[in-house]
Amino acid sequence: MLFRKRNTTQSEAQGEEVKKSAPKGNAHYLSAKESREIAKSNARTIREFEKKNKVKHVDESVYTCEMKDENNIVEFDDLHTYFFTDAGVSKAVDGVTFSIPKGATVGVVGESGCGKSVTSLSLMRLVQAPQGQIVSGAIRFNMGDKAYDITKMPLSEMRKIRGKQIAMIFQEPMTSLNPVFRIGYQLDEMSLLHKKCTKEEAKAHSIEMLKLVGIAAPERVYRCYPHELSGGMRQRVMIAIALSCEPRLIIADEPTTALDVTIQAQILDLLKEVKDKIDGSVMLITHDLGVIAEMADFVVVMYAGRVIETGTTQEIFNNPLHPYTIGLQKSKPVVGRKVDRLYNIPGQVPNPIDMPNFCYFKDRCDRCIEKCNGEYPHFIQVSPTHRVSCYLYEDMQNKEGGSNE
Numbered sequence: 229m230l231f232r233k234r235n236t237t238q239s240e241a242q243g244e245e246v247k248k249s250a251p252k253g254n255a256h257y258l259s260a261k262e263s264r265e266i267a268k269s270n271a272r273t274i275r276e277f278e279k280k281n282k283v284k285h286v287d288e289s290v291y292t293c294e295m296k297d298e299n300n301i302v303e304f305d306d307l308h309t310y311f312f313t314d315a316g317v318s319k320a321v322d323g324v325t326f327s328i329p330k331g332a333t334v335g336v337v338g339e340s341g342c343g344k345s346v347t348s349l350s351l352m353r354l355v356q357a358p359q360g361q362i363v364s365g366a367i368r369f370n371m372g373d374k375a376y377d378i379t380k381m382p383l384s385e386m387r388k389i390r391g392k393q394i395a396m397i398f399q400e401p402m403t404s405l406n407p408v409f410r411i412g413y414q415l416d417e418m419s420l421l422h423k424k425c426t427k428e429e430a431k432a433h434s435i436e437m438l439k440l441v442g443i444a445a446p447e448r449v450y451r452c453y454p455h456e457l458s459g460g461m462r463q464r465v466m467i468a469i470a471l472s473c474e475p476r477l478i479i480a481d482e483p484t485t486a487l488d489v490t491i492q493a494q495i496l497d498l499l500k501e502v503k504d505k506i507d508g509s510v511m512l513i514t515h516d517l518g519v520i521a522e523m524a525d526f527v528v529v530m531y532a533g534r535v536i537e538t539g540t541t542q543e544i545f546n547n548p549l550h551p552y553t554i555g556l557q558k559s560k561p562v563v564g565r566k567v568d569r570l571y572n573i574p575g576q577v578p579n580p581i582d583m584p585n586f587c588y589f590k591d592r593c594d595r596c597i598e599k600c601n602g603e604y605p606h607f608i609q610v611s612p613t614h615r616v617s618c619y620l621y622e623d624m625q626n627k628e629g630g631s632n633e
């Protein structure tokens with residue numbers, strides 16, 4: 229069988245230099261021999277990662293770390309999460325660095341497949357194993373009195389944090405809620421697991437949470453199965469489950485995509501309200517710039533597994549710098565602005581198995597300069613909160629005294 233050709237092998241992904249002869253004939257496909265080599269190499273690499281993941285007793289000092297800034301709840305630091313597939317190594321997250329400040333909402337935007345969900349799943353240690361693995365980098369999580377590097381934690385310890393300290397609201401509640409258990413059972417489970425309370429206390433707390441998320445008949449809904457509820461109610465239940473243990477961080481991965489516009493607005497208001505109530509932080513993943521404008525304090529723009537621009541919401545909306553961010557803004561419909569055709573960014577995201585060694589956006593960029601043929605652009609700090617990875621702003625860095633990471 230033939231697969232599409234790729235440039236990177238698993239061994240290269242781990243830094244080993246492996247030279248392979250390109251297949252003769254059609255350069256876009258892998259030969260059966262190469263496929264076998266990839267499969268063998270994948271099996272070897274995955275075995276090594278899984279061996280590390282399965283270690284149960286790891287001393288706390290191994291994964292205890294220091295936050296770079298105590299005011300952050302999470303710091304992603306050069307995170308690489310790869311998928312070892314039959315066609316080669318898919319670099320889904322390829323060196324992501326950004327922080328989530330305490331009490332803030334950080335919106336993560338970017339087109340489909342740019343690595344938003346994989347970044348959040350890495351934070352929860354829920355990347356689809358064994359093919360998906362955190363290869364390198366750190367994710368520092370502020371526990372209050374200490375900080376942990378989540379990438380080094382044993383899974384048994386991670387289970388104590390998941391749900392209690394970091395909760396996740398998924399895109400499609402029907403697939404996240406278990407269809408064979410009643411809502412009450414799924415809500416009680418959180419309190420019973422993390423709070424060590426009695427069944428009666430858990431039930432009372434669950435009904436309280438259902439009330440908090442605006443469910444009108446909480447006792448009835450407590451006894452319902454997920455299929456008996458509407459989409460909006462199911463998403464409210466998901467939020468109730470997520471908030472049950474008053475987490476320090478809520479990850480909301482496209483929380484309103486499956487809902488109609490009015491319910492969307494209600495769910496977003498609810499999310500804002502409960503965030504303030506528990507004084508937590510939110511990582512809001514969406515491809516909807518309108519949602520970001522309304523909800524987020526800071527914005528992280530991702531493209532092809534990398535962060536390409538970050539800033540406050542005002543900076544990103546009033547002064548977008550990266551040609552990709554500018555393209556995203558132009559492709560957003562605006563009330564009162566008449567256009568024959570909405571702008572769309574030409575071309576496609578490069579194949580994550582076959583990334584170029586220059587700016588990943590170059591093939592779609594209409595503002596290329598000579599330098600863009602060189603290596604991938606470094607970050608340029610244009611203000612204390614605004615940074616961009618693009619050669620067009622090198623002068624700005626010099627004038628404004630920004631730094632180059």
Ligand SMILES: Nc1ncnc2c1ncn2[C@@H]1O[C@H](COP(=O)(O)OP(=O)(O)OP(=O)(O)O)[C@@H](O)[C@H]1O
Pocket residue numbers: 311313318320338339340341342343344345346347356359360515580
């Ligand atoms: N289980 C998997 N196996 C192989 N590749 C995967 C897997 N999950 C994700 N990927 C790849 O990782 C890349 C990033 O995917 P991710 O789900 O993070 O995108 P996203 O930005 O969340 O997109 P969307 O907006 O569509 O949800 C994609 O190229 C995807 O194909």
Ligand code: SF4
Pocket residue numbers: 550551552587588589590591593594595596597600605617618619620
């Ligand atoms: S570095 Fe060059 S190719 Fe990349 S976005 Fe900037 S101008 Fe475009």
Ligand SMILES: [Mg+2]
Pocket residue numbers: 344345346481
């Ligand atoms: Mg996603």
